[in-house]
Amino acid sequence: MPERKPRADAVRNREAVLAAADRLFARSDSPEHVSMADIAAEAGVGKGTLFRGFGDRTGLIRALHETRLEPIRQAVVDGPRPLGPGTPPAERAPALLDALLCFKLDHRHLSLALEEAGSGSPYGAGHYDWWHDTLRGVLEDLPGFGDGDFAAHALLAAVRADLVDHLVDRHGASRERLRAELAAYTAKLLHGSYQDVRTAHAG
Amino acid sequence: MPERKPRADAVRNREAVLAAADRLFARSDSPEHVSMADIAAEAGVGKGTLFRGFGDRTGLIRALHETRLEPIRQAVVDGPRPLGPGTPPAERAPALLDALLCFKLDHRHLSLALEEAGSGSPYGAGHYDWWHDTLRGVLEDLPGFGDGDFAAHALLAAVRADLVDHLVDRHGASRERLRAELAAYTAKLLHGSYQDVRTAHAG
DNA sequence: ACTCAAGCGGACCGCCGGTCCGCATCGTAT
DNA sequence: ATACGATGCGGACCGGCGGTCCGCTTGAGT
Numbered sequence: 075m076p077e078r079k080p081r082a083d084a085v086r087n088r089e090a091v092l093a094a095a096d097r098l099f100a101r102s103d104s105p106e107h108v109s110m111a112d113i114a115a116e117a118g119v120g121k122g123t124l125f126r127g128f129g130d131r132t133g134l135i136r137a138l139h140e141t142r143l144e145p146i147r148q149a150v151v152d153g154p155r156p157l158g159p160g161t162p163p164a165e166r167a168p169a170l171l172d173a174l175l176c177f178k179l180d181h182r183h184l185s186l187a188l189e190e191a192g193s194g195s196p197y198g199a200g201h202y203d204w205w206h207d208t209l210r211g212v213l214e215d216l217p218g219f220g221d222g223d224f225a226a227h228a229l230l231a232a233v234r235a236d237l238v239d240h241l242v243d244r245h246g247a248s249r250e251r252l253r254a255e256l257a258a259y260t261a262k263l264l265h266g267s268y269q270d271v272r273t274a275h276a277g
Numbered sequence: 278m279p280e281r282k283p284r285a286d287a288v289r290n291r292e293a294v295l296a297a298a299d300r301l302f303a304r305s306d307s308p309e310h311v312s313m314a315d316i317a318a319e320a321g322v323g324k325g326t327l328f329r330g331f332g333d334r335t336g337l338i339r340a341l342h343e344t345r346l347e348p349i350r351q352a353v354v355d356g357p358r359p360l361g362p363g364t365p366p367a368e369r370a371p372a373l374l375d376a377l378l379c380f381k382l383d384h385r386h387l388s389l390a391l392e393e394a395g396s397g398s399p400y401g402a403g404h405y406d407w408w409h410d411t412l413r414g415v416l417e418d419l420p421g422f423g424d425g426d427f428a429a430h431a432l433l434a435a436v437r438a439d440l441v442d443h444l445v446d447r448h449g450a451s452r453e454r455l456r457a458e459l460a461a462y463t464a465k466l467l468h469g470s471y472q473d474v475r476t477a478h479a480g
Numbered sequence: 481a482c483t484c485a486a487g488c489g490g491a492c493c494g495c496c497g498g499t500c501c502g503c504a505t506c507g508t509a510t
Numbered sequence: 511a512t513a514c515g516a517t518g519c520g521g522a523c524c525g526g527c528g529g530t531c532c533g534c535t536t537g538a539g540t
Contacts, residue, residue, distance in 0.1 A: 081506055081517060104396075109496060120520030125498060127518095193307075195439035197447070224458035225465070227444070228435035236398035237434055244400070255427035262428070263466050284486060284537055313528060323489030328529060 088127050090117040095138050096184070105187035110134075132191040132199055139188045139200060142181055146173055147201070150208060163215040167229075168260045170209055175233045175256055179249055182242070185235035196234065205230060216264065225263070232259065291330050293320040298341050299387070308390035313337075335394040335402055342391045342403060345384055349376055350404070353411060366418040370432075371463045373412055378436045378459055382452055385445070388438035399437065408433060419467065428466070435462065 094117035098108045110131055114121045128134035149157045156169035178185045192199020206226050213222030231237075233256065241247040247255075297320035301311045313334055317324045331337035352360045359372035381388045395402020409429050416425030434440075436459065444450045450458075 083506070084518065087519085110498085111496080114520090121498085122500080122520050123518080131497065195443060197439065197443040220461075221458075225462055227440060228431070228462050231434035231437060231440055232431035234434060234437075236400065237430060240398060240400040241430070255424075258423075259428055259431055286537070287487065290488085312526080314526090317489090324528090325489050325530080325532095326487080329487075334528065 084127070087117070087119050087123055091119060091124060091127065091134070092138050092141065093117070095134060096142075099138075099183040099187055102183060105183045106190065108187070132193070135184070135187050135191045136199060139181075139184060142184065143177065143201065146177055147204075149173070163212045164264060167209065167212045167216070167264060168257055170205075170212065171229060171233060171256060171260055172253055174205065174230075175238065175253060176249075178233060178235050178238045179242070179252070182235065182239055186239055189235045202230070219264075229260065229263075232256065287330070290320070290322050290326055294322060294327060294330065294337070295341050295344065296320070298337060299345075302341075302386040302390055305386060308386045309393065311390070335396070338387070338390050338394045339402060342384075342387060345387065346380065346404065349380055350407075352376070366415045367467060370412065370415045370419070370467060371460055373408075373415065374432060374436060374459060374463055375456055377408065377433075378441065378456060379452075381436060381438050381441045382445070382455070385438065385442055389442055392438045405433070422467075432463065432466075435459065 091113065095108075095113045098113055098116055099105055102108050110124055111121055113134070114124050117124075124134060128137055146157075150159075150170065150173070152158065155161045156165050157173055161169065188200050189196035196202050209229060210222040210226040213219050213225055216222075219225075238252070241252060294316065298311075298316045301316055301319055302308055305311050313327055314324055316337070317327050320327075327337060331340055349360075353362075353373065353376070355361065358364045359368050360376055364372065391403050392399035399405050412432060413425040413429040416422050416428055422428075441455070444455060
């Protein structure tokens with residue numbers, strides 16, 4: 075099956091749509107108020123073009139999210155300290171969460187849209203499984219941490235887009251304050267189990 | 278201002294609507310597929326009655342949730358160990374989370390519906406603030422725990438309805454397994470900071 | 481029994497995500 | 511340059527949703 079190469083106007087429109095969606099999500103106060111028709115109008119194309127190119131609303135949001143997340147993904151898969159794979163786990167786990175938090179702060183409405191889009195939840199839409207697998211692996215490399223499956227879920231839940239949004243909007247939390255609190259929380263969790271290990275070895 | 282007492286058929290209909298909604302949410306696979314028209318039909322009333330009695334969809338779900346949650350709320354506010362206020366915090370915090378988890382397991386679709394309903398997130402709809410204040414207070418009663426605000430948010434995020442639903446549906450996790458994992462996670466967090474205190478005292 | 485306001489119900493509205501198909505446009509073969 | 515088939519475009523259109531409205535029914539005080 076030979077790869078059909080897409081037409082020039084198709085790729086142009088695709089870019090225009092992604093750019094328009096990004097603008098509208100960033101501008102709007104709530105992503106659910108950005109309709110597909112709005113995006114089409116902003117991009118200067120017909121609605122049919124959206125659905126032809128991305129399947130449905132979820133597909134569009136996912137595609138947009140993917141392009142924005144790619145740098146971070148690369149940094150985690152194959153990058154330098156502290157995100158890359160060469161980092162010791164006690165340093166890498168907080169770094170991963172911090173990076174994710176920063177991403178959600180920088181792309182609040184887009185992240186919000188994505189987590190709403192996935193048929194009602196973030197699980198299954200977006201790169202949740204990838205994040206979870208990665209974080210879980212790092213946690214389980216910590217000596218004595220044990221099963222990291224649930225802990226990874228719980229830690230990822232602590233940086234969910236709607237929680238971040240709530241803390242920023244309602245509580246007026248600043249970026250640095252949130253990062254500090256997340257770091258403190260993570261440290262409390264990891265430090266605790268690490269101390270358990272030292273205690274066990276000592277006893 | 279004299280309290281107008283409602284008409285008999287009004288209260289009858291109100292009960293019928295709540296019961297119908299409960300049935301439909303429990304039966305359906307996804308709460309977003311339960312429409313207001315469905316609920317009205319199941320209850321044998323007109324759609325107008327729903328909106329007259331509950332304002333909007335969110336109001337109906339919130340009212341239903343309130344009736345189901347009331348026993349637990351009572352047990353927390355003014356009940357015996359381990360949920361009640363007389364419990365030492367190191368025991369009460371896990372108990373609160375366990376109770377909340379069990380509630381979400383017992384009323385999965387209702388909880389899911391509630392967390393979707395609150396204009397896109399659980400914060401602001403439902404009793405989130407009450408849970409947060411309560412848990413935060415308990416955490417901060419732990420000696421040496423420090424600020425419990427973010428930790429309370431993070432712990433509550435670990436039992437969010439859609440995460441629970443995801444773990445049960447996709448991962449096939451059993452009720453007891455989830456409870457155990459949540460307990461282990463909570464213990465890891467609390468134990469850690471508790472040990473910090475002992476270390477500090479010892480040093 | 482009479483009254484009348486409280487309450488009911490379902491036709492109706494605007495909006496949304498998603499579909500469809502006649503038509504314009506692109507890339508290519510000539 | 512031209513002609514032609516495939517690719518993609520666009521917006522009218524659809525079903526279904528949450529929510530409103532108003533003429534009619536019915537409960538409850540006298």
